[in-house]
Amino acid sequence: MLYVRDPYLNEMRDQTEYHIRSEAHKARPLEPSKVSDKDWGDYIFFFANTKGIHFERWVNFTGHRKWFNVIRNTVTDEILATYRPDEDVKKIIADLGIDKKDIKVSGVLKKLKKKSS
Amino acid sequence: MTKFNIFSLIKNSLSYHENWEQHWRSPEPKKEYDIVIVGGGGHGLATAYYLASEFGITNVAVLEKGWIGGGNTGRNTTIIRSNYMWDESAKIYEHSLKLFEGLSQELNYNIMFSQRGVLNLAHNVHDLQEMSRRGTAIKLNGIDTTFLNPEQIKEKVPLINLNGRYPILGGLFQPRAGSARHDAVAWGYARSADKLGVDIIQNCEVQGFDIKNGKVQGVKTTRGNIKTKKVGIVCAGHSSVIADMAGFNLPLETVPLQALVSEPIKPVLDTVVMSNAVHVYLSQSDKGELVIGAGTDEFVSYSQRGSFDVIEHIMPPIIELFPFTSRLRQLRQWGGMTDCTTDRSPIISKTPVDGIMINCGWGTGGFKATAGSGNVFASSLAKGEMHPIAQPFSIDRHYDGYLIDEAAAAGVAH
Numbered sequence: 344m345l346y347v348r349d350p351y352l353n354e355m356r357d358q359t360e361y362h363i364r365s366e367a368h369k370a371r372p373l374e375p376s377k378v379s380d381k382d383w384g385d386y387i388f389f390f391a392n393t394k395g396i397h398f399e400r401w402v403n404f405t406g407h408r409k410w411f412n413v414i415r416n417t418v419t420d421e422i423l424a425t426y427r428p429d430e431d432v433k434k435i436i437a438d439l440g441i442d443k444k445d446i447k448v449s450g451v452l453k454k455l456k457k458k459s460s
Numbered sequence: 461m462t463k464f465n466i467f468s469l470i471k472n473s474l475s476y477h478e479n480w481e482q483h484w485r486s487p488e489p490k491k492e493y494d495i496v497i498v499g500g501g502g503h504g505l506a507t508a509y510y511l512a513s514e515f516g517i518t519n520v521a522v523l524e525k526g527w528i529g530g531g532n533t534g535r536n537t538t539i540i541r542s543n544y545m546w547d548e549s550a551k552i553y554e555h556s557l558k559l560f561e562g563l564s565q566e567l568n569y570n571i572m573f574s575q576r577g578v579l580n581l582a583h584n585v586h587d588l589q590e591m592s593r594r595g596t597a598i599k600l601n602g603i604d605t606t607f608l609n610p611e612q613i614k615e616k617v618p619l620i621n622l623n624g625r626y627p628i629l630g631g632l633f634q635p636r637a638g639s640a641r642h643d644a645v646a647w648g649y650a651r652s653a654d655k656l657g658v659d660i661i662q663n664c665e666v667q668g669f670d671i672k673n674g675k676v677q678g679v680k681t682t683r684g685n686i687k688t689k690k691v692g693i694v695c696a697g698h699s700s701v702i703a704d705m706a707g708f709n710l711p712l713e714t715v716p717l718q719a720l721v722s723e724p725i726k727p728v729l730d731t732v733v734m735s736n737a738v739h740v741y742l743s744q745s746d747k748g749e750l751v752i753g754a755g756t757d758e759f760v761s762y763s764q765r766g767s768f769d770v771i772e773h774i775m776p777p778i779i780e781l782f783p784f785t786s787r788l789r790q791l792r793q794w795g796g797m798t799d800c801t802t803d804r805s806p807i808i809s810k811t812p813v814d815g816i817m818i819n820c821g822w823g824t825g826g827f828k829a830t831a832g833s834g835n836v837f838a839s840s841l842a843k844g845e846m847h848p849i850a851q852p853f854s855i856d857r858h859y860d861g862y863l864i865d866e867a868a869a870a871g872v873a874h
Contacts, residue, residue, distance in 0.1 A: 344767040345759075358770050363758040365713065384859035388711035388802050392700035394762045417714075417762050447704065 349403065350411050350425045360405040366390050366400040367412040368432070368448065391447045393417060398432075398448075401425075414439070461655045464568050475755070483647060484654035489661050493521045494689040495841055496679050498523025498666050498702055499695030501534040502642070503819060503826065505649035505835045506834020507692055507841070508658045509567075514835075515842035518657035522650075522687075523681060525665040529646030532696050535796035536827040537753040538720050539732055539743065541578045541637030542603055545594045548852040548864045549805060555849055556832025557636060569648030571640045572746065578637035579608070579616065581735040581781075582630045596630045601659040606633050610698045619728055625780045626738050639732065639743055647828055650764030669706045669816070676706075676815035694839050699761065699820035707811045710820065712799045715756045717824050718766035720793040724748030736775035750788065750863060754780065756798065756824060766795040798824050803857075805864035806848040808837055818843055818855075 345358040372378045372386060391397070397417045402410045414423040414435070424435050436446070462468050462481055472480055495511060497504045500522045511517045518873050522528075540560055542553035564571050577727070598605045608631040610622050611851045622628045650660055661683065670678035670685070677685040693702050697714045732743040741753035757767050771793065779786045783791045800823040801807060807821040820836045822829060836847035846854065857863055 344769050358767065380859045380861075384711075385709070388858040390700075390711070390713050390760075391707045392710070392713050392760060394698070394701050394714075397760055399759065416758070417760050420761055420763050420765070 345415075345420060345422060347401070347413065347422055348425050349429050350430075351403075351407055351409055356403075361401045361403050364400045364402055367400045368447075374435075393446075394439055394447050396423070412419045414441075437457075461651070464570075466582050468829040474817070480735055483651045484660050486662065487659045489521060489523075489664065489681070489683050489686055490519075490659065491812075493659070494688070495690045495692065496520070496686060496688040497522045498526040498679070498691060498693045499698075500650075500660060500662065501694065501696060502529065502646045502649065502830035502835050503696075503822070503837070503871075504692075504694040505529075505553070505646055505653060505660070505828050507819070507837045508660075508834075509649045509653040509656070510701050510835045510838035511842060512653055512656035512658050513626040515838060517523075520653075520657075521659045521661055521686065522653070523664045523666055523679070523686075524662045527662050528650055528660060529643055532796040532798065532826060533642055533646045533830075535719065535794055536642055537741065537743065537751050538639045538642045538745075538827060539578065539753075540573070540640055540828040541634055541732075542828070543578065543580070543598050543605055543632065543634040545597045546673060546864050546866060547601060548791050550598065550603060550684060552806075552832050552836065552847050552853070553829060554601070554603055554832075555835065556829045559831035559835060560640065561636075562649070567648040567652045569651060570645045571648055573638060573640040574746075575636050575638040576731050576743075577616075577635045578732040579733065580611065580632040581613070581628055581733065581737075581740070582632075583626045583628060583735065583737050585629075587737055588630050591630065591632050598634075603807065604634060604636050605776055606635070607631070608633050608690070615820065616731060617729065617733060618732070619782055619784055620785055621781055624783075626735070626777060626783075633731075637732065639745075645827075649830075649834070666702060666705070669813070671706065671813055674812075674814050676813055684745060689815050690841055693816065693818040693820065693835060694810075694837070696826065697799050697821060699799050699818065699850060703811070705816065706813050706816055710807070710818070711801055711855065712807075712821055713760050714797050714799050715759065716761050716763065716766040716768055716795040717756045717798045717868060718754040718793060718795045720752050720754065720771065720790050721745070721749040722752070722785070722788045723791050725750070725788070733781075735777070735781070738781075739854075740777050740781055741774075742778060742782070749791070750785065752790075756800070762797055764797055785834050786811055798822075800824065802867075802869040803863040803865045806833070807855055808833065808840065808846070808853040810846065813854070 357372045508522045542557040665682045668680040729744040803820040836850040839847040
């Protein structure tokens with residue numbers, strides 16, 4: 344069972360007050376009707392499933408019902424950071440000293456990154 | 461290799477059972493193999509065995525990071541059944557069940573397959589309607605199943621509480637289902653595969669693949685590079701990690717699944733009882749322990765540990781349905797890492813890399829499929845074309861939308 348700092352309440356809370364809803368920072372295609380079946384499948388079903396540094400979405404369901412993100416090591420289950428979606432994730436990654444090589448993101452985001460760069 | 465029978469038992473008893481030969485060799489890896497299997501769990505060992513026995517391909521290596529059968533093969537609740545709703549699932553699980561029925565003889569290894577039946581419970585009208593739909597679908601596929609009323613359930617499982625917090629309105633029973641000794645399944649396959657010439661290489665971690673022009677050329681391991689043109693990845697919880705080394709992604713999330721056993725008691729339960737609605741999953745081992753399957757955690761984890769709240773969640777309904785368990789001590793509890801797909805059906809498929817095939821995504825219910833999965837995967841690897849039973853389980857179903865949605869039709873909801 345995990346013990347997590349809720350970034351809205353700014354206090355430690357029990358994991359059982361939250362649902363954990365898969366990978367964070369997966370960009371939903373802006374116009375789903377225009378993406379190919381391949382890209383849509385990648386977005387819906389494919390996950391980074393990282394062994395190590397994992398970005399995930401949590402939602403509180405017993406109180407304020409808001410969403411936030413968690414960075415967790417999936418080998419030790421240690422929670423490294425929690426942050427609201429409007430916070431600057433790049434700064435949090437830099438502050439934690441996480442090497443960019445250790446960050447794995449799934450299909451669509453990878454592709455979008457490639458296109459934009 | 462010694463054939464196990466009454467005569468070899470008597471012969472070895474004369475030397476106080478100190479001179480039994482080793483079950484399998486521990487060879488050094490060769491420079492090159494026809495086929496390399498990544499992962500020495502039940503499914504990987506079964507694949508290697510059927511490659512050798514059915515297709516005569518014996519220049520095969522099974523690479524295992526730890527020791528064989530030390531992962532999910534040794535961590536499950538040992539239930540074997542084939543009462544799945546969809547046609548695609550019914551075919552593969554029934555194929556597996558049929559192989560299990562003859563496996564002790566075929567491997568000359570007692571896997572202790574006990575066809576004690578599996579009973580699914582219905583607690584409300586919706587459960588009954590769902591069960592009626594599923595049971596009928598199962599019957600249409602020619603798989604044995606019977607509907608039981610509460611009186612018949614009480615007769616079969618006398619200690620069950622029919623009128624508690626979760627009243628029992630009916631049940632679905634598969635008589636040919638049951639349980640087997642999970643370690644023996646791995647050891648039996650390993651021993652027979654080894655006898656046929658397969659190299660089982662333990663303590664050998666795969667660290668990467670040698671891929672040229674989209675074709676696999678070899679595997680990089682902690683015990684040197686191995687050349688091969690064909691690779692079968694069968695490594696359950698770590699499938700995404702290995703696929704990442706080969707440069708592709710999988711529709712999987714690895715989550716912990718827990719199980720626990722009680723102290724051993726006298727025989728009280730001679731079948732397997734499952735309830736989808738309240739998550740009861742109970743059987744009694746030959747040692748007398750009650751074997752209890754718990755649920756999965758919601759989060760991705762490779763820790764081989766689950767959360768305590770999951771166990772807290774399953775104990776009240778078990779005590780409600782079986783009041784005698786309230787003062788039973790739980791002795792051991794453990795977790796395994798299950799690779800779950802969104803539709804809770806496995807992936808047996810070609811991959812974007814030519815020469816690499818993958819068999820994964822068995823999620824929370826892979827043990828029962830060990831024999832069938834290994835059999836159809838061996839055929840696919842040997843022929844280079846997916847076995848007809850395996851075809852629907854392609855990765856591509858996540859693109860064309862032909863999902864095999866067993867999430868709601870499984871024995872218990874995970």
